[in-house]
Amino acid sequence: MEKKVRLIFLSIILTWIISCKKEDTSTLDIKQALDLSRYKLSQKIINDSIIEYTGENEKLSIKGEYNKNRNHKIGWWNVYDKKKKEIFSKIQIFVEDDKEKINQVLIYDNNKIDTSKSKFYTKDIEYQNNRLSKIKYNFFTPKSTFKTKNIDLFYDIFTDENNSVTKKASIEVKNQSHHYYEIDLSKYYDKKNIFIAGLFSEYSYGNKTDEMGINEMFIEDSIKAKSSH
Structure with a gap:
């Protein structure tokens, strides 16, 4: 009987764990970092359909745009490391069949893209x-x-x-x-x-x-x- 191929979908990034030296970002699950329920949010109305969210929690802050009519994030979202006071990640959301997909992920080290961890x-x-x-x-x-x-x-x-x-x-x-x-x-x-x-x-x-x-x-x-x- 043929073995069932075990697919590890790196593209979907169900769990994208990044190892860092600092305790406050020792592990970062990208999908959790994008979970707006983890932040205290403020919002700015861009137009009738687009909201710009800014959020903060104990370790991170986040900023990006949201389509309220379709209920999904759009474009690039920026995640900041509050302790180090620098950009940690930029994440591009691609919408396919009205579903959010994580497309590009830029991981930063000292404000420079770490190509070994990025897509x-x-x-x-x-x-x-x-x-x-x-x-x-x-x-x-x-x-x-x-x-x-x-x-x-x-x-x-x-x-x-x-x-x-x-x-x-x-x-x-x-x-x-x-x-x-x-x-x-x-x-x-x-x-x-x-x-x-x-x-x-x-x-x-x-x-x-x-x-x-x-x-x-x-x-x-x-x-x-x-x-x-």
Whole structure:
């Protein structure tokens, strides 16, 4: 009988435990850090649907926006270490099927991103002769005892015509926690609006044959066809 594969969903981050030297943040469960019921909250009305929350408890303070009509957090939420008086984490919320998902997580050490504990992506848009050329993505995932075996990137490119064909790219594993990929955008140089949406998936395996980890990130980027410089 085949063994049932035990999936460890790193992307969902059911328990994201970060080890630190200071007692006040020796362990941090990201989902608990985002639990607004753990804070004394104040609010600021942004518009008819968006509220900005600011909250504090004994160890942490938090700030971010909330869609009161749909009852979920949106965008980036900042978590501060009150004892050290510095940013501890920035967490991006992605909403899919009206459910909150933790997408990118930036963990800080002395106000600098600790890439060994963070999950995020960066992008670099290149232009040639003021025309759009390509976009370079850098994907960072937390260091783990699991070994990365394969990486997939599914993405769509939307333009003024609002049509797209989903593309799949297999990214070569050159580093266990830092991956990169380029997308040629030169044929879209004459488009006014360009939007890329996609899903990055990193698959890694433990020492046991039934252990597999998945790191996922949704990407959403608007791009200008012409450089502003």
